Amino acid sequence: MSGPRGVVAAGHPLTAAAGAEVLRAGGNAVDAAVAAMLVSFATEPLLTGLGAGGYMLVHEPGATQTLLDFFVEAPGLGADPAARAALVPVPVSFGDAEQEFNIGPASVGTYGNPAGACAAAARFGTVPIDELAAPAARLARNGVTLIEQQAYVIEILEEIVTSTPECAAVYAPEGRLLRAGDRMRNPDLGDALERLGAEGSAPFYTGEVARAIAEWLAERGGMLTAADLAGYAATSREPVRVSYRGREVLTNPPPSAGGTLLAYALALLEREPGPPSVRAIVDAMVAAQRERTSEFLEGLAEPAFLERFLGSRLGATTHISVLDADGWACSVTCTNGECSGIVVPGTGVHLNNIMGEHDLNPLGFHKHPIGLRMPSMMAPTIVLRDGAPELVVGSAGSNRIRSAILQTIVGVVDHGLQAGPAVEAPRVHFEDGVVYAEPGIDTSELEAAGHALARFRSRNLFFGGVQAVERHAVTGAFTGGGDPRRGGVAVVAA
Numbered sequence: 391m392s393g394p395r396g397v398v399a400a401g402h403p404l405t406a407a408a409g410a411e412v413l414r415a416g417g418n419a420v421d422a423a424v425a426a427m428l429v430s431f432a433t434e435p436l437l438t439g440l441g442a443g444g445y446m447l448v449h450e451p452g453a454t455q456t457l458l459d460f461f462v463e464a465p466g467l468g469a470d471p472a473a474r475a476a477l478v479p480v481p482v483s484f485g486d487a488e489q490e491f492n493i494g495p496a497s498v499g500t501y502g503n504p505a506g507a508c509a510a511a512a513r514f515g516t517v518p519i520d521e522l523a524a525p526a527a528r529l530a531r532n533g534v535t536l537i538e539q540q541a542y543v544i545e546i547l548e549e550i551v552t553s554t555p556e557c558a559a560v561y562a563p564e565g566r567l568l569r570a571g572d573r574m575r576n577p578d579l580g581d582a583l584e585r586l587g588a589e590g591s592a593p594f595y596t597g598e599v600a601r602a603i604a605e606w607l608a609e610r611g612g613m614l615t616a617a618d619l620a621g622y623a624a625t626s627r628e629p630v631r632v633s634y635r636g637r638e639v640l641t642n643p644p645p646s647a648g649g650t651l652l653a654y655a656l657a658l659l660e661r662e663p664g665p666p667s668v669r670a671i672v673d674a675m676v677a678a679q680r681e682r683t684s685e686f687l688e689g690l691a692e693p694a695f696l697e698r699f700l701g702s703r704l705g706a707t708t709h710i711s712v713l714d715a716d717g718w719a720c721s722v723t724c725t726n727g728e729c730s731g732i733v734v735p736g737t738g739v740h741l742n743n744i745m746g747e748h749d750l751n752p753l754g755f756h757k758h759p760i761g762l763r764m765p766s767m768m769a770p771t772i773v774l775r776d777g778a779p780e781l782v783v784g785s786a787g788s789n790r791i792r793s794a795i796l797q798t799i800v801g802v803v804d805h806g807l808q809a810g811p812a813v814e815a816p817r818v819h820f821e822d823g824v825v826y827a828e829p830g831i832d833t834s835e836l837e838a839a840g841h842a843l844a845r846f847r848s849r850n851l852f853f854g855g856v857q858a859v860e861r862h863a864v865t866g867a868f869t870g871g872g873d874p875r876r877g878g879v880a881v882v883a884a
Contacts, residue, residue, distance in 0.1 A: 396714035397868035399809070399857035399880040400426050401786065402433040404534065406872065406881045408525050409712055412517060413883035419718035420448060420514040421522065422883075424507050426710045427722055428526035428583060431503075432576065433534050435560075436543050436551070436729055437708040437786065440582055440594065441603075441741035443502035444724030445642055446510055447629060447770040449779050451717035455640055458513075460506025460624040461766050462499035462744040464758035467617035475611025477746045477755060480549045482728065491728045492746030492755070493550050495612030498730050499744040499764060500622050504591040509624040510722075523587030530738075531580030533573040539851070539877030541570035543706070553731035557740065560733060582738030595619045599737050606734045613745075613756075621761070634660050634773075635803050637780065641771040641795075648767035651678040652792040656799065665804035668818060669835040675793050675820040707768060707786035708876070711859045713868060719779035721770035725786070749788045767791045773799060775863050781809065786876060787854030793819045794854030802860065809858040810880065813871030817853045828853060851875045 396419060398409035409426035417425075423446065431439045438444070443462035449455050477492035511519045536544070544551060544561055551561035560576055561568055568574055585593055593599045596619070604616040629640040632653040639656060642649030655674040659666045666674075707725035712718075727750075730743040744750060750764050751757070758764065767789055773781040781802055785794040794817060801812030816830035825841045827833055828849055836843060846852070855876030861868055870880025 394715065394868050395883040396422070396712060397859040397870045397880060397882045398422055398426060398710065398712050399859045399870040399872045399878060400430065400710045401437065401708040401855055401857060401872070401876045401878045402430065402537065402540065403879045404433045404529065405430045405710065406879050409710065410881040410883040412522070413714055417517045418515070418716065419712040419714040419720040420510055421517040422714070423710050423712045423720040423722050424511050424515060424519070425522040425525065426712070427507055427724060428523050429529060430708055430710070430724070431583065432526050432530040432579060434540060434708050435576065435579070435740060436547055437706050437726060438503070438724040439726050439740050440504055440579070440586070441501045441739040442724050442726035443499070443742065443744070444506060444722060445646065445766070445768055445770050446506060446720060446722040447640060447642070447772055448510070448514055449640070449719040449772050449774070450514065455629055455772070457627045457629045457642060458506060458510055458624055459627055459646075459763060460502030460509065461646070461768070462502060462742055462764050463618065463622060464745065464760055464762045464764060465498070465500045465614040465618040466760040467621065468615050469613045471613075471756070473611055474613055474756070478553070482546055490748065491743065493553060493728070493731045493743045494746070495607050495610040495730070495732060497743035497746030498607060498612050498614045498732060498741045500614055500618045501742060502622065502624060503724055504586055504594040505622060505624045507586070508591040519590065520587035523583050527580045527583040527587070530576045530583060533575035536568055536570050536572050536574055537877050538570045541568065542851070544568055547728060550728055550731045554733065556733040556735055557731045576738065578736060579738035595622055599739065602737050603734045603739060603741070607732070632656050634799070636775070637803060638774040639771060639799070640774065642769045645763050645765055646768060647765040648769035648792050649771075652769045652771070652795055654678050655792065655796050659800070666800060667835060668831060669839060671797060671800065672818055672820050672825055672836060672841065674796070678792065679820060707788065707791070707855070709770070709784035709786055709855065709857045711782040711784060711857045711870070713779055713782055713859045713861050717778060719772050719782045721772055721782045721784045723768040723770045723784045723786070725768065747788070769795055771795055771799070773803070779861065780863060781858060781860045783856060783858040785854040785856040787852070789821055790819050790852065790854045793817065794856050798856050798858055808869050808871070809860045810869060810871035813856045813858050813873050816849070819853060826852070849875050
């Protein structure tokens with residue numbers, strides 16, 4: 391057909407460009423999202439990768455919407471807990487805020503990205519997976535010139551990326567941390583991506599790569615075993631659905647926590663007429679945060695938990711968003727946590743540290759049952775208007791994911807902003823009794839209400855990395871916004 395083929399927003403220019411190229415060649419939104427996802431392993435390797443996990447929300451025209459869950463599972467099948475290594479705490483500074491993360495072999499959970507990419511391509515795609523993986527493999531081998539935002543990620547994660555010789559060889563070759571303008575090469579990752587395209591996900595779960603990873607970790611006190619990997623599979627779920635201002639918002643269901651809490655916050659704001667104030671948005675964040683109790687987290691895995699939860703109350707990560715001209719929509723969020731510092735030689739796989747993230751283990755480390763999908767904050771989201779995708783949105787940012795998405799939806803739906811300005815608008819976030827605020831937020835209402843405030847001096851990736859695309863309900867025009875906090879861009883495939 392003539393006219394634009396769609397729009398892609400992603401956390402790196404090359405990531406978005408790869409997806410847009412697939413749209414131009416006739417692929418659908420899922421093809422574009424998978425191609426972009428694989429390229430992100432080369433362009434945003436500390437945020438995602440083959441050793442990471444994620445979720446993909448798909449709207450297929452004329453069909454039921456599906457959430458494909460390929461997030462990280464708690465490992466330990468056949469492992470001896472007494473041999474488990476200690477987690478290694480690492481402080482990470484965002485300039486105006488600091489968080490502590492934990493790395494090392496014991497922080498690694500059962501990864502899902504290889505399974506997810508292949509499952510999505512097989513179920514929804516029209517382009518062979520080897521074609522989708524080829525550009526990513528070339529980039530990994532030839533190298534990617536570091537943009538400022540990705541260099542900043544390497545800088546703030548310096549203690550992690552230099553924690554092992556294997557990791558330092560990628561991010562601090564010759565003993566110097568890579569900087570903006572340097573070329574980052576990872577030939578092993580290129581080989582692994584080519585292998586994924588040729589053989590699918592099997593080598594990473596039951597084959598040679600899986601064996602190498604399990605053996606490397608077992609020798610160092612990790613809990614991820616060959617049995618954990620062999621038993622892993624991507625799974626489909628029914629998305630959360632909540633009404634907001636005449637739209638239907640679809641997002642990530644249990645056992646993920648983020649989508650449920652986002653839906654709850656939207657439903658609270660829906661009760662009030664007109665665009666919500668900053669105080670109303672923060673109040674919704676406070677209410678959602680209060681619900682994240684031990685009972686809430688333990689109940690996520692129970693059947694019908696979502697209906698009971700909402701009914702009784704209402705009465706580092708990267709994201710890719712895609713819309714195409716045929717009505718497909720795809721929202722995919724992946725994370726490596728902050729990464730574990732464990733790069734298994736010869737595999738190209740930098741493993742996640744999900745088991746060492748405080749945000750995902752609020753009840754304590756190593757307490758999740760073996761095989762349980764971890765209760766992530768990730769919430770890939772699609773907003774439908776009269777049954778058609780109007781806005782596709784998602785974010786990076788750990789606990790800030792749901793607040794970043796919430797404010798982007800409010801910006802588009804309540805304030806009539808296009809996706810780009812909505813993504814760029816200043817944000818607030820509530821956590822642990824403190825409201826964090828970017829410059830440009832009027833905090834007078836919050837101060838009057840007695841909130842403790844932590845003001846940032848500039849926009850910061852602490853507040854997430856939203857990637858959003860939209861299609862105008864009347865004109866059909868495509869627009870998008872890539873988050874400048876993370877180097878994101880949007881590309882219309884003309």
